[in-house]
Structure formats: structure tokens, C-alpha cells
Amino acid sequence: MIRGPMSEDPEFRPVSLPDNYPGTTTSAVRVLPVRLGGRTIGYLWAAVTDDAAGFVERPDAGHVGLNAGIGWVQRIRWARANQVRPLQLLRHWAGKPEHAKAGLVPDVAVQEVPSLAELRAHAQRPAARQP
DSSP: OOOOGGGSOOOOOOOOOOOOOOSOOSSOEEEEEEEETTEEEEEEEEETTSSOEEEEEOGGGHHHHHHHHHHHHHHHHHHHHTTOOHHHHHHHHBTOOOBTTTBBBOSOOOEEESOHHHHHHHHHSOOOOOO
């Protein structure tokens, strides 16, 4: 019987993920909306203590918000790897062209929210209807 390459035991190698900022904080957070096709699909945030950052998707954005979250995790990891501080990453991405899945961060004033929990609660609220 001839054994092929798939019949051998696999060789496992340890892998590591790129470094990421902590995804939680007890401090206030600064926030920018993330939009795709003119619709807010989530929020990019950074702790005012400059030690944490992340993306919160809007549940009403459905799979579009979830897919955008994947793109933002990659961008946040890129920022960490390139020594971009969490608060700097808000301005770094503001005004860049819209990405087909991650959307864009408009170049607008940064809002400050007292806590990450409050931002998450805000994201859960239904979006206001546009006229």
C-alpha cells in the first residue's frame, strides 16, 4: 500500500496573532462613527487614557457591521504594530477613502462618551430615521 502526503501525521507549529490594544477600559472613550454607503455601521473608539482602542458594531448593521469589524481589527493591529497610539489612530483613519467592507471614518469632531459601556448601549439603540 502506498501512503500519500495526507496520510502522515500533521506537523503543528505555534502561531501568534499580531499585538492588539486592550479591547476594554474603565475610562471615558473618544469616538468616531464608521460609515458605509452613508449609513453608520459602528464606532471606532479609543480610551482617553490612551491605552485601549476598538470597534463597536451596530447590531442593526447586521453582517455588514460584523464584516467591518474584521477590517477594523486588522487596522487596529496595524496601528499597534506601527506604534500609533490609540488616540492617534482615530485621527489617522479619519477622512480616508471608503473601504468596500470596513467603511470610512468621516473627518468630523471626535465625541467623548463617559464609558465604553455607554458607547455600547448607544450602539444598541435604533438608528434615527433620515428625512
